[in-house]
Amino acid sequence: MFVANGITFKCAIDDANKPEQDIAYSIAKVPNTLMQSMVVVKQKNEILIELPICDILGATESGNHYFKLGSFALLEDDTITEIEIQYPEGAKITLEDGKALFASARLSGFATYQKR
Numbered sequence: 001m002f003v004a005n006g007i008t009f010k011c012a013i014d015d016a017n018k019p020e021q022d023i024a025y026s027i028a029k030v031p032n033t034l035m036q037s038m039v040v041v042k043q044k045n046e047i048l049i050e051l052p053i054c055d056i057l058g059a060t061e062s063g064n065h066y067f068k069l070g071s072f073a074l075l076e077d078d079t080i081t082e083i084e085i086q087y088p089e090g091a092k093i094t095l096e097d098g099k100a101l102f103a104s105a106r107l108s109g110f111a112t113y114q115k116r
Contacts, residue, residue, distance in 0.1 A: 004073040006066030006108035009056045016100035025104045038086040048073040066108045
């Protein structure tokens with residue numbers, strides 16, 4: 001079991017065919033539409049974390065690497081974890097031809113085991 005106690009979010013606009021490992025993610029120059037969106041972390045269709053991206057970035061801009069969660073989020077082992085961005089209704093991000101928006105959300109925390 002993974003116990004999450006923080007989350008960070010970064011993004012980049014880069015060439016659409018660039019390998020993901022070569023993308024330079026940043027908290028700078030985040031499109032306004034993305035700033036108004038939500039990060040949602042789910043397992044088994046249950047929402048574990050739902051936060052505005054602007055709040056996450058606000059915490060990381062002040063020198064913290066992660067936004068500290070108000071309580072622990074427990075993620076089960078061997079279970080698919082979905083991380084989604086929920087945009088405001090009707091939102092659009094306009095990109096140049098050949099460019100793509102890349103996003104990265106990372107959880108901090110620790111692994112633990114149920115009592116045996």
